[in-house]
Amino acid sequence: MNHVTVTLPDGSTKQVESGAPAKAVAEAISPRLADAALAAVVGDRMVDLGYPLTQDAPVRIVTNKSPEALELYRHSTAHLLAAAVTNLFPRVQCGIGPPIDDGFFYDFVVERPFVPEDLQAIEAKMKELASQDLPYQRQMWPRQEAIDFFTKRGEPLKVQLIEEKAAGQAEVSVYTIKDKDTFVDFCVGPHVPSTSKLKAFKLTTTSNAYWKGDAKNQPMQRVYGTAFFSQKELDEHLTRLEEAKKRDHRKVGRELGLFTFHPWAPGAGFWLGKGTTLYNTLADYMRGRLNSAGYDEVKTPIVYNKALWELSGHWSHYRENMFLVQSADGDEMGLKAMNCPGQYLLFASEKHSYKEMPIRYAEQTPLHRNEASGVLAGLTRVRQFSQDDGHCFVMEDQIASEVEALLRLIQGIYADFGLSYSAKLSTRPEKFIGEVATWDHAEASLKQALEKAGQDYWINAGDGAFYGPKIDFDITDAIGRKWQCGTIQLDYVAPERFQLEYVGADNAVHRPIVIHRAIFGSLERFIAILIEHFAGAFPLWLAPVQAIVLPIADRHQDYARDVVATLEAAGLKVELDDRQEKVNYKIREAQLQKIPYMLVVGDREAADRAVAVRSRAKGDLGARALDQFLSDALAEVRSKALS
């Protein structure tokens, strides 16, 4: 009998019969492992437990503790979904069904769209199939046989997939789940050994999608679901979704009176007083930060002749996303979707010396992008917004130090909001402009800057812009969602197009390099993120109303106004609730408005020039002298304390 030797992750070896399934390795280790096994990794390839071992190799058993297990598990759940749908709707055609970040989906061609009751029925059928302990059987079929099979079954999409994905292969891999019907899917796998391994899943939503994600192709019904190893984890996930719903900035923004929308200005926010205060707080904070970092705030026009957009390249590549208007003379004009071209014109309006470099422009003027109506979403995807935009014009040997300074600035700014984040470096793509040597130097400069700034990062190879490499920042909010906000992009192309120049020490003319950079990204979107991150309970330094004064009875109104005036004079944002309501009532409202401090004033406080402080987070803190409260609050604002 032939044997093969497998090497386990701890370095030990086991002998199994040649051709024995991968599962035999798990069995040889322990019955418990054999029971927990979902798949195996042989060499560097993940395979089914039934995969025959025919040569010596490193082998690792995949259980639900393994990093790749959840994807595998969800992929198998997607197959279970397809099996259930095929069972309930025999005339359905199946598309593809991959795992995704939060679960999985499967696309189908159906006679009518799915309704919520269908989802319930499908989920019930999935549970039934799961309880039947049906094996996922992998078979290799001759390619033509598979094509014939799917043709006969009325699944032209599967046939198309086989023809594309398995071009030139003699055999293709199919998986079957044998129920009363047999569900057969063309799939490379691997899969869990049996439907009984799938313990906790839920179908979440249904939507339209297109075959291969292209609107020109056949429309399909997509069913989304999610799956976890245990009911507990699934429940936690569903709770997180609930939490996200509660924090939705559109809901909170309305409740807190920050902004609203109107059908006549789709994709553009109307900012109420408090929202404008919040907006200005952020805008001014960024102004201060950038000013200290050596930026000049500038303002460039919003409407430009199309000549500019032709020069910048937007006319040919971006026109459908621009709002176009006509001047009184009939000239075609376009509203800017980005600040860059205007700033280049500004830069080129003066002669520059190397002694001025780097030159840094910051700008917050409004931008307009004519986004398709279907993609608009609250403040996160709008047609009118402002960026904390900026461009640094640098000399080649200034890239590393400029980027390093920028990285430190970004670190400090995100820290002020208590946001954690990750950085990714995107390098030269396949389609690029310029010299490889220039790219190599640019990428090396970025890496050097990242390392000197002590910034952890990961490399996203080949994902840079065609005009230069970039660093992007994904922030993680309080409930674990990631949002891309900041960016640092090197640009070698724009200075060329706009013939930007500076005079060097050698008295010759040189081209600067442009660094596009933003930290919040869009102010509107960043505010939406902050609302959801803090669930509307902003730290004192950001809160649009920092304190509210609550007089107990009418005779305390004069003193209450005095308190408001004193605090406002010192720069705090204070409101007065002088309605004829009881304190309990006023407190409830202020609490729901998430106002950080409620200052109750009655006879005792008026007599002592004091305020009874109630903290939004900590409740009644007792009375303290007005001056004391004021200096404490100012210190809290200055320190940008987060709670």
Add this chain to the structure above:
RNA sequence: GCCGAUGUAGCUCAGUUGGCAGAGCGCGUCCUUGGUAAGGACGAGGUCACCGGUUCAAUCCCGGUCAUCGGCUCCA
């Protein structure tokens, strides 16, 4: 833009199998002057998103438009 769902008072939502439009909160007036999460009474507030069709009659049925929401990137 495409697919689906939704659109009733400022907000959250009932409702009408086609026959005068409802609640709670909020808002206004009055009473109450109250000490850490909702005091009471009365009242105002609606072109049932918009345009058209069917009908004796449309908020309801049909068609169109607009907006909002969920998707439209994840590759066997």
